[in-house]
Amino acid sequence: MRIEMYTDQSLLDERAAQLIADVVKESAQPILGLATGGTPTGVYDKLLNIYRKGEVSFNHVTTFNLDEYVGLPASHPETYVSYMNKHLFDHINLPKDRIHIPDGSHPNPAEECLRYDRALEEAGRIDLQLLGLGHNGHIGFNEPNKTLIRSTHVVELSPQTREANARFFDSIDEVPKKAITMGIGSILQAKQILLIVKGAAKADIVKEALTGPITTEIPASLLQTHPGLIVLLDREAAAKLDPAMIAPPCSSAT
Numbered sequence: 437m438r439i440e441m442y443t444d445q446s447l448l449d450e451r452a453a454q455l456i457a458d459v460v461k462e463s464a465q466p467i468l469g470l471a472t473g474g475t476p477t478g479v480y481d482k483l484l485n486i487y488r489k490g491e492v493s494f495n496h497v498t499t500f501n502l503d504e505y506v507g508l509p510a511s512h513p514e515t516y517v518s519y520m521n522k523h524l525f526d527h528i529n530l531p532k533d534r535i536h537i538p539d540g541s542h543p544n545p546a547e548e549c550l551r552y553d554r555a556l557e558e559a560g561r562i563d564l565q566l567l568g569l570g571h572n573g574h575i576g577f578n579e580p581n582k583t584l585i586r587s588t589h590v591v592e593l594s595p596q597t598r599e600a601n602a603r604f605f606d607s608i609d610e611v612p613k614k615a616i617t618m619g620i621g622s623i624l625q626a627k628q629i630l631l632i633v634k635g636a637a638k639a640d641i642v643k644e645a646l647t648g649p650i651t652t653e654i655p656a657s658l659l660q661t662h663p664g665l666i667v668l669l670d671r672e673a674a675a676k677l678d679p680a681m682i683a684p685p686c687s688s689a690t
């Protein structure tokens with residue numbers, strides 16, 4: 437695992453965007469695993485800057501998003517498909533038929549999970565999986581539990597997760613109670629994982645996830661087993677880590 441800490445969030449976002457762009461440039465048929473939430477919006481902004489400078493093209497890229505709420509129509513502004521269109525897809529030359537996001541409005545979510553897994557399997561291994569971190573240690577929507585599920589599945593969102601995401605809705609009652617998420621097995625199969633965490637409110641969970649015991653009660657702790665894990669933290673999120681664990685910021689972003 438490589439952990440980098442950035443005092444300037446803009447440099448952190450640039451570093452993440454550059455790592456994504458490098459994968460897109462280096463692979464003949466790159467597959468990106470993408471994430472939503474408040475954390476990666478700056479990364480997508482920087483990726484758009486790189487694209488607009490003509491340094492990267494997405495016409496040969498395939499994408500898989502981690503998760504989607506169940507029960508919202510796709511046109512709802514808070515679905516993850518709306519988020520991805522707004523922050524990235526509407527602005528780049530990524531062919532629409534190469535975009536994969538679970539359909540949370542599918543009448544049979546279990547069937548949709550099977551379809552998603554088939555698409556993942558047909559595509560092959562994800563080259564780079566972008567991840568944020570939930571306050572309770574979830575990744576995607578793989579919530580803390582006694583056991584975790586390998587493949588795509590429907591999940592009941594924890595009260596803490598619904599509360600954390602209520603800021604995007606008019607009230608907590610509007611936050612969906614269920615979601616479809618890529619499973620922990622699919623996430624861990626990615627060749628490279630890029631975990632991004634910002635803010636003091638996540639300093640404790642960062643420490644537990646990266647240095648504590650590996651447990652399904654903190655799904656992100658399983659990332660410790662991944663040989664290609666890069667973690668980008670801001671100063672606040674890194675505050676509880678032993679400084680000896682932290683590599684200096686990458687020079688390409690300074």
Ligand code: GLP
Nearest residue numbers: 472473474475568569570576577
């Ligand atoms: C959300 C998403 C996750 C995300 C996490 C953190 O609910 N399902 O993929 O990484 O929670 O979100 P944020 O970046 O808004 O703190």
